[in-house]
Amino acid sequence: MAQPLLDARHLVKHYGSVEALRGASFTAYAGEVVALIGDNGAGKSTLVKCLSGVEQPDAGEIVFDGSVTTLPSPVAARRLGIETVYQDLAVAPDLDPAANLYLGRELVKPGPLGWFGVLDKKEMRRRATESFRDLGVSLQSVDVPIGALSGGQRQSVAVARSVVWASRLVFMDEPTAALGVVQRERVLDVVRRVRDQGMAVVLISHNMPEVLAVADRVEVLRLGRRVARFRAAGTTVEELVGAMTGALPQEDA
Numbered sequence: 001m002a003q004p005l006l007d008a009r010h011l012v013k014h015y016g017s018v019e020a021l022r023g024a025s026f027t028a029y030a031g032e033v034v035a036l037i038g039d040n041g042a043g044k045s046t047l048v049k050c051l052s053g054v055e056q057p058d059a060g061e062i063v064f065d066g067s068v069t070t071l072p073s074p075v076a077a078r079r080l081g082i083e084t085v086y087q088d089l090a091v092a093p094d095l096d097p098a099a100n101l102y103l104g105r106e107l108v109k110p111g112p113l114g115w116f117g118v119l120d121k122k123e124m125r126r127r128a129t130e131s132f133r134d135l136g137v138s139l140q141s142v143d144v145p146i147g148a149l150s151g152g153q154r155q156s157v158a159v160a161r162s163v164v165w166a167s168r169l170v171f172m173d174e175p176t177a178a179l180g181v182v183q184r185e186r187v188l189d190v191v192r193r194v195r196d197q198g199m200a201v202v203l204i205s206h207n208m209p210e211v212l213a214v215a216d217r218v219e220v221l222r223l224g225r226r227v228a229r230f231r232a233a234g235t236t237v238e239e240l241v242g243a244m245t246g247a248l249p250q251e252d253a
Ligand SMILES: Nc1ncnc2c1ncn2[C@@H]1O[C@H](COP(=O)(O)OP(=O)(O)OP(=O)(O)O)[C@@H](O)[C@H]1O
Pocket: 015, 016, 018, 019, 020, 038, 039, 040, 041, 042, 043, 044, 045, 046, 047
């Protein structure tokens, strides 16, 4: 197999007396969807935080694109092309989808107007429309406030926002939580398209059928450690659940 894009080795993270990660390893390759699964409290969010610059591991090593690296902040992670879509949907409801896509990274007009911080709304709208089209995000209009969209559309915009900025890897924490069947499928289609563009997509999900439907590989965390890895094809929900609960023998990788 090719060199991993991201290879986290034996990460340890304490919160006071709680050992959230106890030597957790995790690997992601370009052009794949890898699901990160585990029971509540297994350490998934903590691992993602450590790999997206939100938290610092106490020990262990992060190798990105073949080089040992540190991610002292989310900005540092972004510089490497790593973005995160959060479960709590950090979109601004009063802004339209295009403005949400560029929130915090607005384009300014070229030339002197830009020096004064005048926003280039037309260009942002044009590029946003293009990005939504490329990602298959269906919106009737890019002019309505995002609060007026359906849950699935909002979620798709949140996914699109991260994807537009990510160039190498995107973490998606429960991107389909609380969505209906049709909306869920739409978001999963976006996930597949992102993968097909060559990015690594890390999907955190508690929904095992969904994991098997969209992921190429699955890595399982249990009690702060990676305990199993699967190719999704040919793996059953029972096997995944067995690995999560410790009913199956563990890899301890
Ligand atoms: N900021 C924190 N302070 C103290 N303990 C924490 C903190 N964040 C996480 N923990 C603890 O670390 C362990 C791992 O939590 P984490 O949120 O990473 O698990 P998770 O696999 O994402 O769980 P879930 O599926 O429930 O979201 C848990 O025991 C949790 O209580």
